[in-house]
Amino acid sequence: MKMKNEALDAKPMVRQPAQDIPLYASIDVLVAGGGPAGIGAALAAARCGASVLLVEQRGYLGGMATVSQVPAFCPYTDQMKPIIRGIGLEILEDMKRSMADEFQRDWQGRYDWVPIDAEVLKRLLDEKMAKAGVNVLYHTFLGNVLHEQGHVEAAIIHNKSGTQAVKAAIYVDATSDADIVWHAGGPLVKGGDEGELQPGTMCFVLHNLSRSTFLAHADQTGSDLRHSIREGIAAGELKVAREWAGISWLNEHTAGFNFGHVFGIDGSNADDLSRGATEGRVLVHHIVQWLRRSVPGFANAYLGTTGEQIGIRETRRIVGDYVITADDFLGCRSFPDDIARNAYFIDIHMAKPTSGMTMVHLPPGQSHGIPYRALLPVGLDNVIVAGRAISTDRATQGSTRVMPNCFAMGEAAGTAAALLTKQKRSSTRSLDVETLQRQLVHKGAWLGEEINERLRTQRSI
Numbered sequence: 001m002k003m004k005n006e007a008l009d010a011k012p013m014v015r016q017p018a019q020d021i022p023l024y025a026s027i028d029v030l031v032a033g034g035g036p037a038g039i040g041a042a043l044a045a046a047r048c049g050a051s052v053l054l055v056e057q058r059g060y061l062g063g064m065a066t067v068s069q070v071p072a073f074c075p076y077t078d079q080m081k082p083i084i085r086g087i088g089l090e091i092l093e094d095m096k097r098s099m100a101d102e103f104q105r106d107w108q109g110r111y112d113w114v115p116i117d118a119e120v121l122k123r124l125l126d127e128k129m130a131k132a133g134v135n136v137l138y139h140t141f142l143g144n145v146l147h148e149q150g151h152v153e154a155a156i157i158h159n160k161s162g163t164q165a166v167k168a169a170i171y172v173d174a175t176s177d178a179d180i181v182w183h184a185g186g187p188l189v190k191g192g193d194e195g196e197l198q199p200g201t202m203c204f205v206l207h208n209l210s211r212s213t214f215l216a217h218a219d220q221t222g223s224d225l226r227h228s229i230r231e232g233i234a235a236g237e238l239k240v241a242r243e244w245a246g247i248s249w250l251n252e253h254t255a256g257f258n259f260g261h262v263f264g265i266d267g268s269n270a271d272d273l274s275r276g277a278t279e280g281r282v283l284v285h286h287i288v289q290w291l292r293r294s295v296p297g298f299a300n301a302y303l304g305t306t307g308e309q310i311g312i313r314e315t316r317r318i319v320g321d322y323v324i325t326a327d328d329f330l331g332c333r334s335f336p337d338d339i340a341r342n343a344y345f346i347d348i349h350m351a352k353p354t355s356g357m358t359m360v361h362l363p364p365g366q367s368h369g370i371p372y373r374a375l376l377p378v379g380l381d382n383v384i385v386a387g388r389a390i391s392t393d394r395a396t397q398g399s400t401r402v403m404p405n406c407f408a409m410g411e412a413a414g415t416a417a418a419l420l421t422k423q424k425r426s427s428t429r430s431l432d433v434e435t436l437q438r439q440l441v442h443k444g445a446w447l448g449e450e451i452n453e454r455l456r457t458q459r460s461i
């Protein structure tokens with residue numbers, strides 16, 4: 001099941017001479033990737049006492065929320081109560097507290113679809129990392145790993161200082177493309193049976209809007225944005241495949257947009273990412289022109305920013321000790337080794353302009369468990385994967401992939417890594433999972449009524 005990169009293997013080769021590489025750091029836990037999963041992992045591991053290095057290719061944290069301007073956090077609740085708690089909820093509430101009074105009033109006590117202010121988030125995350133003692137190395141790409149017999153010995157990083165190595169006891173792969181597992185030759189799958197992948201979206205932020213005009217028009221006419229989009233498509237004035245746009249208002253004049261798709265982009269392929277960037281910007285320009293002409297309140301829209309990278313919903317998934325399936329999702333299954341729970345709906349965007357969306361919701365109050373085993377790539381003993389690339393089938397990835405879940409998985413991965421290093425164990429499978437669960441519950445995570453009730457009264461270590 002190992003994923004070969006046939007396109008690369010078919011190319012002419014040059015030989016790189018053997019090279020001694022400076023050792024940049026020797027630490028307990030290396031976290032690769034500073035998105036929601038990496039943030040959760042780095043903070044949790046450092047707060048549990050581990051020495052942590054987080055490497056991130058951009059100059060800020062946040063992952064899709066900041067890199068690609070994804071404009072809102074998906075629900076933290078199961079429609080009845082918050083089920084994503086711990087570090088994820090702490091970040092949500094701290095972000096709200098850092099916003100203007102009006103935003104705080106609007107979103108107080110609300111946990112679902114909270115708009116994201118990317119600049120507030122970046123600053124807040126820097127502060128949290130510094131306070132927790134996480135060593136963050138920006139502008140640094142993890143480009144390879146040295147591994148032997150299923151054990152990662154070192155990560156190879158590239159940045160302005162050159163090529164260096166990092167040695168860690170545990171490696172948390174939060175790259176969302178499972179880069180560490182890929183370099184270590186671990187088993188991976190990508191997309192659907194025919195290689196289909198969800199499309200990318202170039203999200204963007206518009207200023208100089210009038211929310212009150214926009215909402216008043218919708219109130220008076222009963223015609224919302226979806227209606228305008230439908231009309232625009234029918235009139236041949238708007239060239240998008242789906243009659244839908246996500247708008248997240250940051251204030252009366254500024255909103256983030258998740259609007260339009262770019263098809264056929266594999267986010268683990270650099271050529272595709274480059275095409276996604278240029279095609280995405282062309283599409284955003286087209287959409288903004290249309291919004292100015294067609295939507296009341298948007299006549300003076302000013303394009304503030306597009307994502308640094310096109311937003312990517314799906315690439316590689318690891319094959320882990322357990323593969324979470326759609327049956328597990330639909331059956332709201334719990335596992336003895338649950339480290340988080342998920343209630344977000346299966347939300348698979350169409351792979352082609354002509355195919356449809358797949359959406360499957362759970363009833364209010366229902367969720368399924370995410371077992372620790374789904375974070376452990378088969379054949380690798382000191383790597384934990386958190387975030388978009390965990391071990392699921394394709395349908396379930398369409399659900400587990402969202403940011404609140406990634407925070408929770410990251411927190412579990414980081415806590416597990418810290419416990420392992422504290423116990424001087426390097427095999428992720430030697431961890432006593434109940435100890436991990438107890439630690440998570442004590443730090444505020446919700447692992448379901450049964451586990452939380454059982455472990456709440458027991459002492460953490």
Ligand SMILES: Cc1cc2nc3c(=O)[nH]c(=O)nc-3n(C[C@H](O)[C@H](O)[C@H](O)COP(=O)(O)OP(=O)(O)OC[C@H]3O[C@@H](n4cnc5c(N)ncnc54)[C@H](O)[C@@H]3O)c2cc1C
Pocket residue numbers: 032033034035036037038055056057058061062063064065067068070071072073074075140141142143174175176177179200201202203258310311312313386387388389401402403404406
């Ligand atoms: C268009 C779009 C809309 C979405 N809408 C929502 C929404 O409304 N709400 C929601 O909650 N979720 C939404 N999602 C899903 C969600 O944003 C992602 O699935 C989630 O951010 C994944 O988190 P992650 O931590 O696994 O990875 P990411 O957020 O992708 O972060 C990975 C980080 O790792 C870094 N990285 C990657 N490889 C390397 C490497 N080799 N070396 C160093 N750094 C590396 C990247 O730069 C990035 O910062 C959306 C996604 C897209 C694309």
